[in-house]
Amino acid sequence: MKMTMDQPVGFLRCEGAARFLGVSVRTLAQWQAEKRIPYAKMSHRVCLFKVSDLEKTVDRLTVKAAGGAQ
Numbered sequence: 423m424k425m426t427m428d429q430p431v432g433f434l435r436c437e438g439a440a441r442f443l444g445v446s447v448r449t450l451a452q453w454q455a456e457k458r459i460p461y462a463k464m465s466h467r468v469c470l471f472k473v474s475d476l477e478k479t480v481d482r483l484t485v486k487a488a489g490g491a492q
Contacts, residue, residue: 439471
């Protein structure tokens with residue numbers, strides 16, 4: 423697994439994941455507690471989020487427009 427600084431490529435820590443999703447770190451922590459978002463718990467202080475999982479979360483939470491242009 424290739425690393426950049428202190429995290430593997432394709433993964434984000436809490437702050438980066440929250441920024442990616444446009445939510446607060448507190449909201450992200452709540453989603454973790456509710457098991458609404460997948461994450462890897464590396465230690466008691468480090469959680470990693472796979473960017474592809476974050477993209478799937480955005481897709482899942484996206485509200486589709488009704489009757490859009492054809």
